[in-house]
Amino acid sequence: MTKISEIGEFGLIHEIKQIVDKNYQNYPYLQCGIGDDCAVIDGGNGVSQVITTDLLVEQIHFDLLTTPVSHLGYKSVSVNVSDIYAMNAVPKYATVSIGVSESISVEMIKEFYQGVFRASRGFSVPIVGGDTSASIAGFLISITVVGEQKSELVSYRNGTKEGDVLCVTGDLGRAYAGLKILMRERLQMLEDIKENNQNYHPVFEDYKTVIQKHLLPKARKDIIEEFAKYGIKPTSMIDISDGLASEIKHLCRNSNVGVLIHEIKIPVINDTKLIADLFADDTTTYALFGGEDYELLFTVGKDMISKIELMEDITIIGEIKSKEFGVKMLSLEHEYVDLLQRSGFDHFKSGTSNQKNNLDNED
Template sequence: MAYKATSETGEFGLIERIKSIVQPTLESAPELVLGIGDDCAVWQPSTELLQVSSTDLLVEQVHFDLLTTPAKHLGSKAISVNASDICAMNAIPRYALVSIAVPPSMPVEMVEELYRGMESAAREYGIAIAGGDTSRSRSGLVISVTVTGEVPEKMIAYRNGAKEGDIVCVTGTLGGSAAGLRVLTREKLIMMEHIENNETYNRNLMADLQEYTGAIQQHLLPLARLDTVRFLHERQVTPSSMIDISDGLGQDLGHICNASAVGALLQENRIPVNSTARLIADELQDDALGWAISGGEDYQLLFTISKEEHKKIADNRDIAVIGEITPKESGLLLKDIYGITIDLTSLPGFDHFK
């Protein structure tokens, strides 16, 4: 199959291709007045709702590696990580603006796969991709996504509302993304070693990755927990504070504690560590709990809630109670299975500039 470089297609030819791919996402937004094709996207929201918005950058060799990340997966992840920010406000994502800077040698077909991934994820969340921008890049692929959402004023959750005595909850399992990244990094190193030795890269030389699928998928195709937000709305429950876990459980809980001027005590035996992460950690002689606390990119929801309100959602088995909010002077602590307390602020989390 012959591939065509983006430099051959040109900016406007590329935009037309992108427009045709994302068109199905507009079906979920009847209030959208105008999408791709003008200087701005236009929509008419309800006056009864708060509007929220978030934006994220994904930069090649900082946030992803095209050697280990299929373009379609990358497109899906670009939408999901932004939708996760909207969910972290207990809000429903509605619209996305997507901008990309592309090396001129990148095949058009790869850009189309990127947007097919975005279109698939957007339809999953009910998001309309309403516009964006394209540019040339001299240093690799850069993706910028802005997502807007809406939430009734009484349902919005900020980081600064946690109170002493509140329960600390988390959705899903943690550590899977960090474990998946470790497996993919190992495969890349083996691949590069074969290339340097002028040897044919043969996947049969690798350990069978099938048993690691859960962790690899959690890294490459994370899902924003819109299902949890809808569940909370159905039960008329508003967390006292909430955040999504992008930088690691310890660091993101620290953001809540700092904003709310409180401390927290977590119980190690209650933290839901991903089962595949445990398998990979055993094989690599690493620590799955460490990945759960510091690994990041799990995109689960971490929230606090009063004990009374928690009774309304206690039947949801996908929400684990992992600790309690304490006075600020108590600090941010983890009690391990031996009863020893560990200062979580001493553990690393993800930092873009380190």
């Protein structure tokens, strides 16, 4: 018997894909199955439906000691909507299913759904149903979001080509910096409880920016609206859930290309740098491998650069090369670093964590 930890998350996805892919040819309306942020279905009249499902498991993707349930409700919706945006599509409706253990109170469930409602309203995606069940494995959350877009405007992971530029929204590594602070405080709290110390009072005032990014990530609805405004269709796109390096490798593998990114161009804010310094960590490592930023990583042709420059909060960090070039980063020391040697977070290999590593649709 092969342990899942021996092949990891993406190895497991590959094994599953080999089984279910065999039947795709019988369904001509299926435009994209396993292998992207969403499945894509021909909805007729030149419109495609995009569908994503996400599963969040207590002590794997979140820890209730460090995550307010209202924030968890908001984040659960936001990270799914992010997958829809990663296809350059617009979310239309969602279902929410939960499994609850005896430790979860009615008040906690109501607070969770208050967070769900805030996200639903903010992203204009009504919750139209779902399911509830008892659970012996803690709090379980499963969310499905359905979106749509004109078929010719849907962006996949496999469309980029040599000569395109690689862009990213927002800043990176900040969510992981927030996680580091929360995990430090969690450890201190557990130690105080063990020693029966009643004086523990966490102070997060200096860390609001990074903690908020981790607990309340906002899917980039604004970017998709700007794409429509300026007539931009990315040649490929993915959202950053597992870290910049991992998502870059997905784009390159699916498009059969290589890439060169520049470390000096990776957007990282000062608050993230300060946290990395606090823990004696490398800031770029947070951006490359931390994950959970839920920013958009995409490529466009060079003819689109002038339009990209009209948009705020977008950074061009590299260029697409031939497959033979590989997946590399030019470091601050002007050395080439092979990004294929390391991966993003993998909870099948890493055990339990408060770090979410969603399966997307390929995921």
